[in-house]
Amino acid sequence: MNLKKIISSNNGLSLIEVLVSLTILGIISIGIMNFFSQAYSFTSSNQNKTNAINVARNAMMYMEKQSFIEIKDEFDRNPSKEISLFICQKQYKMFWEGETVDPSCTPILVNEVEYSVSIHADNTEEDKSYILPITVKVEWTKHKKSNFTELEGVIKSEDIR
Incomplete structure (x- = not known):
């Protein structure tokens, strides 16, 4: 009854x-x-992060299409050497550590974010005659914060492709 009084x-x-x-x-x-x-x-x-993983996957596919023998020999001569990947004339181009990067080349750009790609070999594998384990590291900076992601994979010799 009290509620009825309040409402009315x-x-x-x-x-x-x-x-x-x-x-x-x-x-x-x-x-x-x-x-x-x-x-x-x-x-x-x-x-x-999703864009960086996709960039790393693309870099891994690019590396699979390169000459296995040349890459393996270079990593065998200097296991700590790295490859950097850039966009040159709308195509990927790799530069070995110490090589001068062509000024017309740019880092990989997705949605106004620059992604730096570096590739190095994992030399802990005992038998590397037909496969070469590699790690693709993708770094980017957003809002003054550096981030990175890594993707591991292997490239195979043309002999078993």
Whole structure:
């Protein structure tokens, strides 16, 4: 019965009641907006990581198409040597460590983010006569924060392709 009196009452809401309800609504809204902000940040970082993994996969496929013998011989002569991958005239081009990079070449660019690709061989394998384990490392900087991801794989000799 008491609830019926309150509902049918002609009295309006007081200023205090309105301010309290707006304060509660504001606190709930801030929490919800914080959730969406964090979700956007997480989605953006995952997008960059996904792009980097795709760049690494493309680099791995590019390396599989190169001459196994030349790459293996170069890594055998200097196991710590690295290969850097750049875009030159809309194609991948590899530069061995110490080689001068052509000024017309650029790092790989996806969605306005530059990805630097370096490739090195894993020389712990005992028998490397037909396969060469390699690691592709992709680095990028977003919002002054450096990130990287690595992809491991092998390139095979033409003899078993």
